[in-house]
Amino acid sequence: MNFTSNISEKIRSITFEKNIIHIGEVKKFDGNIIYADPFPAPIGSLCLIKDCDQNEIISEVIGFDENYNMLAVLGQNPNLIIGCKVKLIDDGKNINVDENILGRVTDAFGEPLDDEPLPYMKDNWPLVGKVMNPLKRKPVTKPLDVGIKVINSLLTIGQGQRIGIVAGSGVGKSILIKMMSQFTTADVVVIGLIGERAREVGVMVQSLFNDENKSKITVVAVPADRSPLMRVRGANRATAIAEYFRSKNKNVLLIMDSLTRIAHAKREIGLSLGEQPTSKGYPPSVISMIPNLIERTGNSDTSEGSITAFYTVLADADDHNDPVVDTSRAILDGHILLSRNNAQMGMYPAVDITNSVSRVMNDIINPEHLDVASKFRAHVSSYIENKDLIMMGGYVQGKDKILDEAILMWPKIIDFIAQKEDEKIDYNECLSRLLKLYNE
Numbered sequence: 001m002n003f004t005s006n007i008s009e010k011i012r013s014i015t016f017e018k019n020i021i022h023i024g025e026v027k028k029f030d031g032n033i034i035y036a037d038p039f040p041a042p043i044g045s046l047c048l049i050k051d052c053d054q055n056e057i058i059s060e061v062i063g064f065d066e067n068y069n070m071l072a073v074l075g076q077n078p079n080l081i082i083g084c085k086v087k088l089i090d091d092g093k094n095i096n097v098d099e100n101i102l103g104r105v106t107d108a109f110g111e112p113l114d115d116e117p118l119p120y121m122k123d124n125w126p127l128v129g130k131v132m133n134p135l136k137r138k139p140v141t142k143p144l145d146v147g148i149k150v151i152n153s154l155l156t157i158g159q160g161q162r163i164g165i166v167a168g169s170g171v172g173k174s175i176l177i178k179m180m181s182q183f184t185t186a187d188v189v190v191i192g193l194i195g196e197r198a199r200e201v202g203v204m205v206q207s208l209f210n211d212e213n214k215s216k217i218t219v220v221a222v223p224a225d226r227s228p229l230m231r232v233r234g235a236n237r238a239t240a241i242a243e244y245f246r247s248k249n250k251n252v253l254l255i256m257d258s259l260t261r262i263a264h265a266k267r268e269i270g271l272s273l274g275e276q277p278t279s280k281g282y283p284p285s286v287i288s289m290i291p292n293l294i295e296r297t298g299n300s301d302t303s304e305g306s307i308t309a310f311y312t313v314l315a316d317a318d319d320h321n322d323p324v325v326d327t328s329r330a331i332l333d334g335h336i337l338l339s340r341n342n343a344q345m346g347m348y349p350a351v352d353i354t355n356s357v358s359r360v361m362n363d364i365i366n367p368e369h370l371d372v373a374s375k376f377r378a379h380v381s382s383y384i385e386n387k388d389l390i391m392m393g394g395y396v397q398g399k400d401k402i403l404d405e406a407i408l409m410w411p412k413i414i415d416f417i418a419q420k421e422d423e424k425i426d427y428n429e430c431l432s433r434l435l436k437l438y439n440e
Contacts (some may be wrong), residue, residue, distance in 0.1 A: 026084040027068060032272040034059060035068040036086045044092040044127070047071060051079040058109075060092065060229050063273050072229045072269065074108075094124040095237055097244045102188065105205055105219045108234035113221055114205075125244040127236050129296040136301035140333075140360045144251070144308050145427035147183020148176070149419050150351050152430035154373050155336060158360040159251055160299035160306040164259070164328050166313045167338035172350050173312055175421055176338070177255050178204065179349075182213055183424040186253035186308065188245045189217045192238030194231050195261025198223040228265035232289075235262045239296050246305035254297055254307050260314040263290065263324045279323045290324070291331045334358040347417055354381040369431060372438050379406035380413060412437055 024037030026049065034049070041047070041061050049057040049071075057078045059071040071086070095110055098121040105113045112118050140158035157163060167173040181189050191208070193201050201221045208217055218241060222234035235256060242254040256262070266286045275283035297309035311332070313325050329335055339352035354377060362370060383406040389395045390407065397404055406413075416437055419425065425433075 023088075024069065024086045026080055026082055026086060028082065029080050032072070033062075034071040034073065034080065034086075035065065036071060038064070038067060038069050039086075039088065041069060041088050042091060045088060046090040046092045048087045048089045049073075049078070049080070050085050052081055052084070053079050055079070059086075060233070062229065062269060070273070072227065072272070074227050074230050074233075076225075076227070093126060093128075095127055095240050096121040096124050097241055098123045101218045101241060102216060103209070103214045103218065105221055106237075108220070108222050108226070108230045108237055110237065123244065125240045125247075127233070127240050129236075129240060129243050132301040138299040138301070138304075138306075140299065141364060143364050143427060144253070145183075145185040146180045146253075147185075147424045147426060148179055148349060149425045149430045149433070150349055150353070150417050151180075151336070152425070152427045153369075153434040154353055154376060155334070155351070155356055155358045156361045156365050156369075156373075157308060157358060158333075158364045159308055161333045161358070161360050162294055162297050162309045162311070162331075163358065164311050164313045164325075164332045164335040165338065166315055166325055166329070166335050168315050168340060171338040171340050171343040172348055173338060174200065174204065174257075176349050177257060177310065177312065178207055179419075179421060180253070180310065181208055181217060181255060182210075184253050185426075187216065187250040188242075188252045189213075190238055190242040190245070190252060190254045191217065191219045192235055192254070192256045193219060193221040193223075194234050194238075194256065194258065195222065195224045195265065196257065198225065224261070228268040231262060231265035232269065235293060239293060242307045242309075243296060246300050246307050247303050249304045251305060252307045254309040256309065256311045258312040258314050259290065259293075259328055260312075260322075260324050262293070282323050287323070287327055290327050294328070294331050333360055347414065348421075349417075349419060351417070353377055353417075354384060368435070372434055375438060376413070376416075376434065378402055379409055382406045383410055383413075409437075 024039045026034055026036055028035045043061055045061040047059045049059055051057055058074045060074055061069055062072050063070040100119045100121050107113055140160045142159045144157050144159045145152060146157060151157060165173060181191060193204060201223055205219055220234050220238040222231050242252045245252045263286050266289050267282050270283035270285040271277065275285060277283055297307040299306045311328060313328050315322060315325055334357050337352040337355045338350045342350035342352060382403045386395060386403055
């Protein structure tokens with residue numbers, strides 16, 4: 001009887017502890033970090049602060065100092081003074097999600113941006129995902145149709161593959177991801193627009209949500225003027241939504257635009273916390289965040305679903321050795337490089353075929369497809385390398401068999417690569433056209 005009484009008492013005490021509302025006060029604010037009383041709150045917890053104007057400011061616990069909880073404001077321009085009340089409102093661990101999220105545009109907190117109320121969502125999923133056993137992950141065995149000729153045929157993407165789109169500004173990155181979102185055969189499309197210009201977010205959303213695609217697309221949008229914590233949270237939220245649908249045996253296409261701006265946001269947070277900068281000012285937390293985010297995607301270890309993920313990576317000044325480019329390229333299963341030279345020549349999509357690679361392509365296509373794709377790449381490579389020589393009339397036909405073939409095939413190659421923005425070409429048609437190109 002005493003044992004039962006003791007257990008009951010413990011249960012009552014635990015319940016009581018959970019109902020405690022932890023409250024503190026702002027002790028100092030340096031413009032970036034709020035220092036508050038050290039009440040119990042794990043990193044990632046959400047707190048509510050009432051400023052001088054009685055506005056309720058959402059903030060997130062990002063670290064601990066010797067005598068303080070360190071919080072970052074998720075809103076803009078708070079009017080704070082010492083003594084403002086800080087209240088813990090959520091541990092920030094889970095998001096609400098179910099099929100009702102499809103066809104909707106939300107922010108980093110799941111609040112609607114499309115002026116319509118969100119219905120109740122019955123399920124939840126961890127914001128930072130669930131750790132998977134790497135030995136139990138299902139292999140990439142099947143191609144995913146993205147509706148783009150040059151990718152389907154020459155850089156074939158597998159269900160569960162993670163690939164980067166590396167590009168400078170103005171070479172057609174946004175058009176490419178819009179085409180993939182509309183043309184793919186994936187069951188669900190999750191798009192994270194992180195750190196983009198607000199105008200571009202609006203244009204992208206309007207072009208994506210037509211009657212045909214609306215039922216399978218959801219967008220998490222956090223524009224560039226939002227706080228760095230909001231941008232990082234938005235990336236985690238988009239990934240968590242994709243993970244949820246994967247657990248429901250869906251084949252998900254996740255497009256994250258852009259990984260670079262997520263890294264920039266994480267850099268701001270890290271430097272505010274006093275981390276030491278390394279290459280190009282990136283602290284170590286950025287380099288660890290990139291693989292943590294990417295490894296959440298891919299095939300599942302428990303369900304039949306998959307997440308095929310595309311991460312856009314901005315190459316500042318076309319520098320393809322940028323730390324973010326370098327780190328992401330090492331962890332991804334391939335990369336699609338967009339060429340400014342191709343864009344200037346009017347070759348859209350402006351994919352640099354010779355410098356792009358899909359690391360799983362050889363494992364998921366048949367030998368005939370592989371043979372023809374290899375010939376195509378060899379011809380493109382040979383022609384590009386010798387283009388200046390050919391233009392000057394310095395090349396004598398007959399000296400190089402592959403180059404001779406490339407010169408003969410070049411008009412057909414250009415025609416094959418080109419694809420209109422509204423032109424959908426499925427995987428089988430892409431393969432058929434490629435085989436026909438070399439069997440005429």
